[in-house]
Amino acid sequence: MSEPSQSLHRPGRRTLLLGGAAAGASLLLPSSSAFGAPAFVRSGRPAITHGIQSGDVSASRAVVWARADRPARMWVEVSPTETFRQVRRLSGPILDSNSDFTGKTILRGLPAGEDLFYRVVVADPDDDRRSSAPEYGRLRTAPRGAADIRFLWSADLAGQGWGIDPARGGYWIFEAMRRLEPDFFICSGDLIYADGVLPAEKPLPDGTVWRNIVTPEKSKVAETLAEYRGNYRYNLLDENLRRFNAEVPQINSWDDHEVTNNWYPGEILDDSRYTEKRVDVLAARARRAFHEYLPTSTRTDDEGRVYRVNRYGDLLDVFVIDMRSYKDANTTGLETAGDGGVFGRRQLDWLKRELKASRATWKVLAADLPISLVVPDGAAIEAIAQGDPGAPLGRELEIAELLSYAKRNDITGMVWVTGDVHYTAAHHYDPSRAKFTDFTPFWEFVSGPLNAAVGVEPRPNPVDPTFGPQVVFAKGAPSADVGNPAYGYQYFGEVTINATTRALTVNLRDQSGTTLHTTTLPPT
Template sequence: MSRDPGNTIGRRTVLRGSAVASAALALPAAATAAPALALGGRPQARWGTQAGDITTTSGLVWVRSDRRARMLVETSATDSFRRARRWYGPLVGPGTDYTGRTALHGLPPGEQIHYRITLADPDDPRRTGKPVYGTFRTAPASRRRDVRFLWSGDLAGQGWGINPDRGGFRIFSEMRDLDPDFFLCSGDSIYADGPIEPTVTLPDGRIWRNVTTEEKSKVAETLAEYRGNFRYNLLDHNLRDFNAQVPSIIQWDDHEVRNNWYPGQILDDSRYTEKNVDVLAARARRAWSEYYPMSTPRTDGSGRAYRVVRHGPLLDVFVLDMRTYRNANSPGRQTKDPVGIMGREQLAWLKRELARSRATWKVIAADMPLGLVVTDGATNFEAVAQGDPGAPLGRELQIAELLRYIKHRRITGTVWLTTDVHYTSAQRYSPAKAAFKDFEPFWEFVSGPLHAGGFPAVKLDGTFGPEQMFIKAPDRANVSPAEGGQYYGEVEIDGGSAELTVRLREEGGATLFTKTLQPGRVGQ
């Protein structure tokens, strides 16, 4: 379908700004060094720019400086920046690891917005660095406008880091060429528990080379080490180019902290000197919030990560946090489970917001799958399903409550998107095949990893009646990106018919599976 013809110009602007950042990052050691106050010269935005929290009339833009600086933003309808509006952003410094965000308001709906960010010396505003450029489309105000976005997750996992021989995270270049309205990152945007070694020997004897940094040489424990994990990914020029052109919706899962974590956990892991996961999670959350352009609601005082992002009249995205409020991983056989995987407050919020939504489609962005059996050790379970195909038990009770609510409130247009398992699949859930039957049929689509190890498929749990309509997964664990198995999904909502089409894609451009859903129809 046709896209905004003005975006070609915007992309040239984005790449021009990216070239400046690429030159600055030619030496990874220099790029990852801690900013200092006595660097000399002018402030530089070496890590590119990002945009997020895009609505019909607003957005949020992000930058990181190499020293204390004032963030200045200009926006325009064209990349010539004629008649530009100026926005005065924050003074960035060590308190936020020199990152800053500026909110943009009063933007025209459904239009391409060009922006450039300049960093100024706070003691001498005439001393400014080279600007970095970005662009994004605001959400449409009309139901007649198409909406298209991508989703995936799992970046730089299992020891597979930035490989210059392979061109780095090249899947982001491929996704950028599709020019989506936004990208949904469904968790594991870093692997804080996954050190990156300089070389890895592949099964066929080839050598995989990684760019390495000090912070990626061990598991992250300190705030500085968590921050360094986010900076590591931004060394990749493909990711920086993508961020400058495609705004993101970010959620988190376990590897932003450490594998399979839950609140209150005390680690039995010799790699960690800090054993209290709650301490690690607080540091990780702070770094995570600093390195992305998002403003999370704070009405409950927690700076919560779950939220709804409204992208025009056709789409609401419900971004879940299935990590922060969960109970401990267990065999999952309890007949009462008021905490579950979301916690009571988040479940009540999700029910309330789904009922209030007037969007045609309600995408539930879950960082963990529903009917796929994800284990944690020999007897415990990490996700919702626990391998018993009978009546709901454990965390399944909370999902059953939600599905029952959706049915009885006659909420239509719910679609579940997730990642986590490091392969791609599509499941249709049907009460006719389920042990629990009080719900309407729905689909769950799985994608990822973006750039991490591929893993074999896990079993399905029959409680909610999943039927696997498509799957592609490797036959062994930790298959490297050099051997394939890297996936992302595409969702397109037609502005004329309001049909929603999901395409499961793999790196290289192939479309593996396509499913089109009709608006307002149940049982499809």
């Protein structure tokens, strides 16, 4: 297996000709003699069914994902240019029914801070001459020092019955995001709505009709492993998303709708749509599908762990927070002593250690729930804030502990990004406005949904004053009638970091990519 040359220069950013001139260079596979004589010859060739993806990219490593239509071996070639004249060839896993024919190949020993091009085929495990057409992708590895960085984040796809309508362009927000050529994309959760049934049609106020693609797995709530898998396959029917996935590496977190609405460990559902009422059983199946269908880097000894840190040189560390797997039961949130919170003790201690150890200028906390927005669950509280204007209570106690720890240990440059609430906003937190004052001022930015219902302006969710938030900007939809993707009220966030000034700029953008609000933060 040849190694990539270290003397190769970086090509112009994002110049891959997907399916174009590069497709003329054939993917070279080892001859079948390398595996011995084939035991049998299948009719036809394997095919890649749902595009390719990359994720959890570091300075030297990346994960590449694919799915085949039958048992097949995954092969990946990596090149410094889109011509693929010089390649590094990697043999990946056998994709079989145990993983629903999905699989990942880990690319190691990559050059830091470089644009790289890759292509994937799947081949008959017994006759490698029978292989699929190649799928082409690209990624950029993280820098080792200081370099300009651009990333996006958002959440909430195919929610509240809004699925893929091909006549309206499908999930066209992903095309607007792709055109910005980000280094990576953070999905803050609710990438699928496993509990969200898609109707064939949704009438609109203007007299037109939104017509969803509908599949069997999206025609009922997901309970079985096959149904959770089918929810991920549904999204990958959209060509905008597949194109985006091939060109933009991902960092994936999860929230409630990857399992079921507002879930927490140990919950027993009171929902007639479900025959399996035990949330822990559903969550185990959902977690398996999550890791099977996304380019995550979770190792088997992590037991499917979602929280992790991704480092991008001197300027940025991304802390992926899991506020779902260790969450305590939803109550009114008025407890005066911590009893679980949203992090759980093991994750909270990990987060403190990693934040203290970080030497990056900016520490982005990729959360799946907002800090101060009140999100009800009936008479209980689903998120963190409960609307009580006094000292921290309930899950707020964990946030207070983390913020106090950061202040005592001089941890600077903390910026929170999140989704969940289906609108976009910029929140500034300051102890001078707060009931709890033992922390350093910081910002939280909210964005979403990608393709779902939208909160109604002026402020869709009440704001709890405990940590002194100021709503600097908020944008939803002007009315419930137009609060959906048919009318364009969908949102994502963009973060850029300038290598020279080290300033971090946040742009909150709409479905077409238009900037609605900008905040620039100087390095601390």
